[in-house]
Amino acid sequence: MQAQEIRIYNTLTKEKEVFEPISPPFVGLYVCGPTVYGDAHLGHARPAVVFDTLNRYLTHLGYKVRFVRNVTDVGHLQGDADEGEDKIAKKAKLEQLEPMEIAQQYTDSYHRDMLALNTIKPNIEPRATGHIPEQIALVDGILKEGFAYEVNGSVYFDVLKYNETYKYGKLSGRVLEELMSGSRTLDGQSEKRNPLDFALWKKASPEHLMQWESPWGMGFPGWHLECTAMSTKYLGHQFDIHGGGMDLMFPHHECEIAQNNAYFHHDPAKYWMHNNMITINGQKMGKSLGNFITLQELFSGTHPLLEQAYSPMTIRYFILTAHYRSTLDFSNEALRAAQKGYIKLINGLRIAKMLTYTHEDGYGIDEKQVEQVNHSIEQAYRSMNDDFNSAQAIGHLFNMLKKINSLYTGQLKPALFGEKVFRELIAVFVLFVEEILGLVEEPQSHQKALLDMLLKVYAEAKLAKNYHKVDEIRNDLKTIGVAVKDMKDKIDWAYEE
Template sequence: MTSLKVHNSYTRQKELFTPITPGHVGMYVCGPTVSGESHLGHARPFITFDVIYRYLRYKGYKVRYVRNITDAGHFEEEGRQAEDKISKKAVIEKLEPMELVQKYTNLFHWAMNRFNNLEPSIEPTATGHIVEQIDMIEKILSAGYGYVVNGSVYFDVKKYAAAYPYGKLSGRKIEDLLETTRDLDGQDEKINKQDFALWKAAPPEHIMRWNSPWGEGFPGWHIECSAMSTKYLGEQFDIHGGGMDLMFPHHESEIAQSTICNHHTPARYWLHNNMITVNGKKMGKSYGNQIMLTQMFSGEHPLLSQAFSPMTIRFFILQTHYRSTLDFGNEALQAAEKGLKRLWDAYGELRQLDFDPSKNRNLELENTFYTACRELDESMDDDFNTAKVLAGLFTLVNHINSLKSGVLERDTMSAECYAFVKKQFSAYLEDILGLQDEHAAERGRLNQVLDLLIEIRREAKAKKDYATSDKIRNQLQRLGILMKDEKNGQVSYSFE
């Protein structure tokens, strides 16, 4: 097997992946902020890193995959709006923050499930790690890189930058950051504008609040990831992942915090997925162009021409390299839907292909298969190029269909080769890319019913009673089941 290379955002280079502890990988991925519903854009990192997680396991690594739930601190605005409304209308409809958090956490898990994302090894919550975050802040204070103002604690970026390469990950220079003229909350409390909050004193109307050495408040955004990654993966771990839009300030701040506490950068490899765009613009709240996952699945959105299944979306996302932007479009999604179906149909064929080793082996054909299979590994090893993997699978699809249709002579492949192809195809389609048969639940007893219909139809056709045979096929099609008369006289069916 070839060796894995990954694009490290920290060095901006493709590097050979070498875990700190041989055979083991620690991976931290920034999880969702559960203050609202997830949209299509949110699906990308979780599918991307799910495939990375799966591939690392496929390569034999023991992986500890930590993905947090951000359930504290950032509801400031929402909280305030809610407070305003409440103060106007009285107090009755007040939402308990944890109620909100629970609701959206459940919804998030539901979506992850539908995408067939494996569960992370640990899914820590920010609210469950207030103590660890306070500890870390105290460490930073005693190291002299933080300061307290009015019950809030800030990180002294300027001092840090004098000693460490601040801005390396995001390619930012501290002087440039001084240029920024934004009125941020608490800006007047900071010594320098580029300082960021480690802990914020809670104003009276702020609902989520905890006791701390500096008074009642809540943790800053960046500290939770530093605290939780350190706790579960150690002072330095292998992979840190997330969306590109988190590089600054989030990941840059994480690096600063961890460097002060643990004396080195938290992660060796920083992996960032690119954005999903709509008409070239990033999907996001500020553009008002986001499509919620529930809407994707139901088709209820002005931008959607139809509903798209979780697997179609997964396939759609994997058809592009994770570091490229992916433009949303109905046509593209429809193409993904059809392509995915083709893939599954061929996979079904592959599993049914028989072989007869007694016939002359077509070594050239075997070689084609072996090469195509080997290239799958090479593509994944090249910074997880799932687009190339899919292209590779489609060349296999073409060969499989050729065997089926007789363009390539069947029964000329050795059992050994056949088994290998079958194993690779299944490993990639199901285990690594994590695609699953969305109609599996419909099969089972339905298959037996269909077999009966096929039998009846066969009898009708034998009597040239095409009215009956067409009726069966047409009615089934209306139910989303395609019945196909194969060349060899067999009848097959597939689900739309």
């Protein structure tokens, strides 16, 4: 594979930068995973697909990616300002289950949905509850560095003290003075010295379900702490890429940077990547708006806003048709268009795997055709190298697909491309669809043997000029999403668009 120069938009510097791993060919990739107190939804699908594609592409280029994605199973509070109930503990009380039962139940369902989306499992998937000692050690270290303080069994990060040495807000672009003026004034009841201070460790009330022993008494870790503890444990004190949704930029990722600088005296990641938000029919997704759609509701079509079910590969394809830094708006119209686009690519994939090179007398190499194929291949790679623009790459794949379809129908002959370019066209198209974009043919209710039999009956009816039977078979197949393709020298099928 020829060396590729990749440019990444670094949220930290607000610029596209040439990707230069700290220790090539190894790449450390850390992505914030789910808080497992409910079923996976659209907000979980986008970062999962985006960073899975990033992982796939870097691996294709020859990098050895260590992909770490955490599972938050403690410490994520319902309220603001480090107040409220732990989300998992609250769910456990409602369902009268142990918190770890809730965490396991929704971790399993998350894995089920990620498998359906054809995402590759991370190399390491640590849980917050499995790394309590590491988090306690981190809190203790930040205290000793003078950037935290303990009050009544809770430990808080001192943002103003930190800002004297480092810059708090440099990732999100927040200005400390503006944050201060916009924050709620302490009413004398809070333990914090400043409203912006955040919990590293929280004292647990006697009825709190999830709590551990610590030097400061029984308690539980703050939400931001786990990612610093686990990313540094498995990827080192500084690694290559930290990813996640834009909604995590502040305060979660900002607090991670502060924790890392306070203890290790440098930023945790060299490059920060954030996928943009999801809207539904132009509105922000939220339970209060009635437009909160889980992946299982999408796959089954059971949500009131859905006009039909949309398969996992349709969802994956749709996510990839927008650049990861752009807003992604879900609507039935857009999803139906994505369904058609996905089917066209998968039909092309099936055809590409059937095509073979044959030399025919009278056909020499057509330099224009060769140039067009080479241009499409070059541009597909160039798109991915330019901040992983999968949307543009898909456009170039469709240019390749036009050639593949023309070869299939006989409008173009393989000899026009020459064997080398012909094989490269097929190989790159298959590679991008399956290995890089992660799109696969989804199981259908019909079996290949049944289709072959029906097409044989179709051909016999056509030969016998039994056009009533021909139309009947064609219409029956159409109802299950299969289109009959009548060609000059054969009869084949494709998924109905």
